[in-house]
Amino acid sequence: MNSLFKILTCCAILAAMTGCASITGDRSQQVRIETYDQSGNQVPGASCKLANDYGQVNVTTPDYGNVHRSSVNLRIECAKPGYADASAIATSRANMNMYGNIIIGGGIGALIDHSNGSAYTYPKWMNLVFGQSLSFDRRNEVEGQPVAASQMNGQQSGPAATASASQATPEKSAQAPATTTVSAATPVMPVVATQASASSTYKIQTIDFVTGTSSTTVERIAKEYGCNGGKGAGLITPAGPVEIYRMQCESGQTFLAKCELRQCKAM
Numbered sequence: 680m681n682s683l684f685k686i687l688t689c690c691a692i693l694a695a696m697t698g699c700a701s702i703t704g705d706r707s708q709q710v711r712i713e714t715y716d717q718s719g720n721q722v723p724g725a726s727c728k729l730a731n732d733y734g735q736v737n738v739t740t741p742d743y744g745n746v747h748r749s750s751v752n753l754r755i756e757c758a759k760p761g762y763a764d765a766s767a768i769a770t771s772r773a774n775m776n777m778y779g780n781i782i783i784g785g786g787i788g789a790l791i792d793h794s795n796g797s798a799y800t801y802p803k804w805m806n807l808v809f810g811q812s813l814s815f816d817r818r819n820e821v822e823g824q825p826v827a828a829s830q831m832n833g834q835q836s837g838p839a840a841t842a843s844a845s846q847a848t849p850e851k852s853a854q855a856p857a858t859t860t861v862s863a864a865t866p867v868m869p870v871v872a873t874q875a876s877a878s879s880t881y882k883i884q885t886i887d888f889v890t891g892t893s894s895t896t897v898e899r900i901a902k903e904y905g906c907n908g909g910k911g912a913g914l915i916t917p918a919g920p921v922e923i924y925r926m927q928c929e930s931g932q933t934f935l936a937k938c939e940l941r942q943c944k945a946m
Contacts, residue, residue, distance in 0.1 A: 708748050711804040713741040713825070714757050714765055722809065725765070727757040748799050750921050750939060755807065763810035768831065770816045771799045773919065802826040888913040893938040897924040900945055906934040 714725040725740045731754065733747035746753060753769035802815040804825040813828040820826050891914030898912045908929035916923040924943070926934040935946040 706748055707745050708801060709743045709745050709803070710753070710769070710801055711741070711743050711825075712738050712755065712757070713804075713806045714759070715806055715808050716762065717808060717810055722759060722762065725757045725759040725762075725807075725809075727755060727807075730754045731771075746801065748801070750799050753801050755805070757807050757809075759809070765807040765809045765811060765813075767805060767807050767813040767815060767828070769801045769805060770814065770818075771801060772817045773798055773800075773921065890914065891918060891922055891924060891938075893922060893924065893941050893943050896941070896943045897926060897934075897936040897938070900936055900943060901926045901928070901934040904934060904945060906930075906932065912936070 710729070712727050712729070714722045714727070716722050721741070723740055727738045727740060727744075729736045729738060729744045729746050731747065731749045732751045733749055736744045736746050738744040740757065748771075750771055752771050755767040755769060757765040800817060802817045802820055805813075805815045806825045806828070807813060808828075812831040814831050815826045815828055817826065888910050890911070894912040894914065901907075901912065906926055906928035909927035912924040912926040912934075914922055915925045920940050922938045923946075924936045924938065926936075928934055936943050937946050938944075
């Protein structure tokens with residue numbers, strides 16, 4: 680009788696694991712990369728490198744790159760003779776596979792998708808501008824249009840550069856430039872990023888201070904990097920298996936940290 684119970688229990692566990700695996704997502708994703716000059720004119724033939732913790736993919740613009748999904752942000756660098764390099768960070772966001780597995784699979788499928796990257800998605804269409812460092816967030820994605828870009832360095836560039844990165848079609852790049860929005864919720868590099876000047880013409884999105892389960896851990900790590908004071912480490916992404924924390928330093932700089940299953944490290 681006990682043996683039969685053990686066999687049935689093992690079968691149930693295997694069935695549950697099989698069910699979880701059946702709702703895991705695709706581990707790879709196609710992203711479209713285009714390159715423009717600061718006047719809003721498309722510049723084809725740029726050599727771009729798309730890299731994350733799973734490796735690197737090379738793309739010649741305009742074209743699609745097939746990248747491995749990951750919880751780590753995608754780094755993009757494009758170069759072409761005669762132009763200053765273009766760079767960008769594509770923010771990784773949890774997709775519906777993560778939440779679906781938590782609800783249906785009881786968390787086992789979510790851990791599988793988190794470990795192999797399939798629980799995350801990058802922006803699908805990004806327009807880089809030579810001479811600029813941009814960031815792209817899937818939260819700003821509109822179906823059938825390139826994702827609106829934000830400046831990473833807080834400095835304004837050419838008059839039409841930001842317009843070309845946010846318009847739906849390159850042919851309309853001659854229109855008046857769009858206003859760039861710097862999103863405080865977007866994790867950026869390097870590790871410690873200086874805030875934009877108060878006289879900047881960019882719109883600043885404010886975020887309410889929220890304490891997370893790993894706030895204390897992040898504050899300890901921040902002190903190791905010489906960041907002290909302020910309210911402490913606040914959670915700037917939805918609570919979950921992967922979280923991003925931000926801490927305002929006394930020096931006026933900002934410290935960012937990423938926590939995966941409560942294992943935190945500086946960004």
